[in-house]
Amino acid sequence: MNTPSTTLPGGTWTLGDAVVTRFGYGAMQLSGPWVMGPPGDHDGALAVLREAVGLGITHIDTSDAYGPRVTNELIREALHPYPESLFIATKVGATRDAQGGWPTARRPEDLRRQVQENLGSLGVETLDLVNLRMGDAQGPRPGSLAEAFETLVGLQHEGLIRHLGVSNVTGEQVAEARGIAPIVCVQNMYNLAHRHDDDLVDHLAADGIAYVPFFPLGGFTPLQSEALSRVATRLGATPMAVALAWLMQRSPNILLIPGTSSAAHLRENITGAGLSLSGADVAELDGIDH
Secondary structure (H helix, E strand, O other), X not given: OOOOOOOOOOOEEEEOOEEEEOEOEEOHHHOOHHHEOOOXXXXXXXXXXXXXXXXXXXXXXXXXOOEOOHHHHHHHHHHOOOOOOOXXXXXXXXXXOOOOOOOEOOOHHHXXXXXXHHHHHHOOOOEEEEEEEOOEOOEOOOOOOHHHHHHXXXXXXXXXXXEEEEEOOOHHHXXXXXXXXXXXXEEEEOEOOEOOOHHHHHHHHHOOOEXXXXXXXXXXXXXXXXXXXXXXXXXXXXHHHHHHHHHHHHOOOEOEOOEOOOHHHHHHHHHHHOOOOOHXXXXXXXXXXX
C-alpha cells in the first residue's frame, strides 16, 4: 500500500501490513437517526467521505449493521474504486432489529453471512479488517469468544479477511483471541472519564497492537464534563477538541475514529485532535475522577 500523508495529527501507525493515519473517520453517523435508514442529506454524506479522503485520512471504520447496509453503500458510492492507500475496517457480531436494537449474531452461520454482506455492500473481494464485536449495547460481557473468533480465522484463511480485531471486549477475551490468532487492534469504549482499559492500552502498545477508542465524550458525569470544560475554556478550545487531543497524546497506538455527518465538523475534529496539551494540561485532565 502507499504510505499516507503525515500532515494529520498523530502521524501514522502500522496496522497489520498497512500504514494508516492515526486520525481516522468513523462512518456510523452517516446513516439516519439511531443508525437506521438513509441519511437526510445523501449528497452531504458522500461529500464528507470524499472530504475525509481528500484531507489524507486513510482509515475508515464502518459496519454493514449501520443502516443496515447504508454506510457501506455510501462508502462504495463515494469512494469506489478505492485508493490503494485506503484501509476500511468493519465489524461483525451484531445485527439490527426493526426497533433499532442490536441483537447479537455470533453463530458461525451468522458471521459468515455478515462477512459476505460486508464484502457485497463495500464492493470488495477481501475485507481489510474485521472486528468481532462481543458483549452487548451495555458493554463487554465475560465469556469465551473462541467459537466466533475461530470462525473468522477460517474466513481469513479462505482469503475473505486480511486482518482481525476484537471490539467491546474484556482483557481476558483479548488474551483469548490472541491465543487463537494474531489481532491488529482492539476497539473499546475509552475516554477521559472511562479509563478502565488503561493497562490494556499500554500492554497493547508494547506489543504493537492498535487501540481504537469509541465514544470520546461518552458517559461523562456533569462533574467530569465541568472539569473538562474548564480546561477547554482555558485553552480556548471545545471540550471535544481537548478530549480528542488527550486521546491522541495518551499513547502512540491509539487510533481515533470520530464520526460526523458534516465536512466542517470533520475539519474541526482534525484541528481539535492536533491541539497541543502541556504537561500541566494533561496532569489536570488525568485528575478528572474516573
